[in-house]
Amino acid sequence: MTSLRLAHCSDPHLHFAAPPPRLSERLSKRGLSRSSWARGRGQLQRPEILAQALADLRAQGPDHILVSGDLVNFSLPGEFEQAARWLATLGSPQALSVIPGNHDALVPVPAVQGLDHWLPWMQGDAPGADAFPYVRVRGGVALIGLSSALPTAPGLAGGRLGVAQLQRLESLLADLKAQGLCRVITLHHPPAEGVVPERKALWDRAGFRAVLARQGAELVLHGHSRDSRFDPLPGPAGLILNLGLPSVSAIPNPKDEGARWQLLEFSGAPGHWQLRVTVRAYSRALAGFETAGRYRLKLNT
Numbered sequence: 001m002t003s004l005r006l007a008h009c010s011d012p013h014l015h016f017a018a019p020p021p022r023l024s025e026r027l028s029k030r031g032l033s034r035s036s037w038a039r040g041r042g043q044l045q046r047p048e049i050l051a052q053a054l055a056d057l058r059a060q061g062p063d064h065i066l067v068s069g070d071l072v073n074f075s076l077p078g079e080f081e082q083a084a085r086w087l088a089t090l091g092s093p094q095a096l097s098v099i100p101g102n103h104d105a106l107v108p109v110p111a112v113q114g115l116d117h118w119l120p121w122m123q124g125d126a127p128g129a130d131a132f133p134y135v136r137v138r139g140g141v142a143l144i145g146l147s148s149a150l151p152t153a154p155g156l157a158g159g160r161l162g163v164a165q166l167q168r169l170e171s172l173l174a175d176l177k178a179q180g181l182c183r184v185i186t187l188h189h190p191p192a193e194g195v196v197p198e199r200k201a202l203w204d205r206a207g208f209r210a211v212l213a214r215q216g217a218e219l220v221l222h223g224h225s226r227d228s229r230f231d232p233l234p235g236p237a238g239l240i241l242n243l244g245l246p247s248v249s250a251i252p253n254p255k256d257e258g259a260r261w262q263l264l265e266f267s268g269a270p271g272h273w274q275l276r277v278t279v280r281a282y283s284r285a286l287a288g289f290e291t292a293g294r295y296r297l298k299l300n301t
């Protein structure tokens with residue numbers, strides 16, 4: 001029997017007190033991003049909302065927590081260290097899984113100064129397994145973490161999974177199905193068509209969808225889009241659920257739907273999985289979180 005209560009949140013965009021950029025950095029992608037943050041984006045990502053969201057999430061007592069990228073903003077080495085400390089407060093590597101987003105690879109950063117800090121939360125169960133895709137099995141659910149994060153030119157926020165990752169994903173999906181596991185894929189960028197402008201999109205989304213169409217999956221989760229999404233994708237046995245979340249720390253504004261997270265409760269047995277979704281949203285009126293939706297879904301396999 002499958003039984004897992006999974007809390008999913010995305011795009012926390014942790015605040016970080018950094019010294020002002022050097023003159024030589026001002027026109028770099030990181031410098032431009034820091035200017036944009038100072039001009040207003042930083043005011044929309046609120047640490048107090050994030051703290052409320054996490055308290056609300058913990059109160060539900062999930063078995064596992066999933067954070068789908070954009071933990072930091074500028075890919076500064078100090079941000080990766082701070083985010084690792086934040087992850088350690090959120091959950092043990094056994095109980096918390098993370099994937100990176102575009103802000104976590106804003107510019108090239110040596111791994112040892114960057115994403116290596118989060119490896120305990122980004123490694124598969126198998127010893128020595130490749131970082132991506134990683135597979136972690138919890139309560140009969142196979143959590144498959146992908147990375148679409150890569151440095152891009154100024155003005156771009158897109159991502160790419162790459163041929164090698166897609167090939168490994170294809171064989172993994174077949175193996176995990178044969179093991180009778182409920183396959184949940186997480187990536188940062190939305191894989192459906194037309195969800196975000198092309199400059200922010202998953203550039204090899206057609207390749208990802210082709211893998212899904214051949215091998216199937218029970219659920220796809222993503223962040224990045226700044227609104228709640230339900231964009232089913234074609235699979236071999238019908239439509240595959242594909243759910244996206246806005247930032248877990250955003251105050252509602254014209255560009256952001258406002259902070260949300262979701263509790264995903266898996267039950268059933270292979271071929272007969274059920275998913276109960278509870279969406280918790282920040283309310284300005286309450287200055288806190290409330291249930292924005294609750295529904296049961298049958299997972300196609």
Ligand SMILES: [Fe+2]
Pocket residue numbers: 011070101102103188223224
């Ligand atoms: Fe993003």
